[in-house]
Amino acid sequence: MCVGLPAKVIRVKDGMAIVDASGARREVSAELLNTVDPGDYVMVHAGLAIAKITADDEEESASVLESLS
Template identity: 35%
Template sequence: MCLAIPAEIIEVDPDSDTAQVALGGVVKEISLALVTDVTVGDYVLVHVGYALNKISQDEAEHTLALIREIGMLQDESGASDASDAGAGRSA
């Protein structure tokens, strides 16, 4: 199963068709080869270094909240929003 994660575009380089995105305190360079008309502040779904499509801020925030709830994403302080993020996991 593959998972695309919403991330906010914080910088666009039109010359290289890439962007810097921020997610949980991590900044990553991604390709914009598969999307058009994205600007700083937009949210995109990112999978293996590619923006797959542009999504609304509301949809991005809702999806990120769900991912945090299951303990799969930390906030910028490094803490998970899930109260029992390790429950049910085996080593």
């Protein structure tokens, strides 16, 4: 089973994105997605942005992850 974490895109440059996942900022590859812009939400797995998601999806995912801890 794979676990992806929701994150908000802060900056994009040269196929890499700085994302904020629950306050932790990380650099991830955005090469798998056609377009990613600051303000978008993405699902991140193993250092890759694997899918664009909506803000509602991000809130739901964050809530589920929080309930597990």
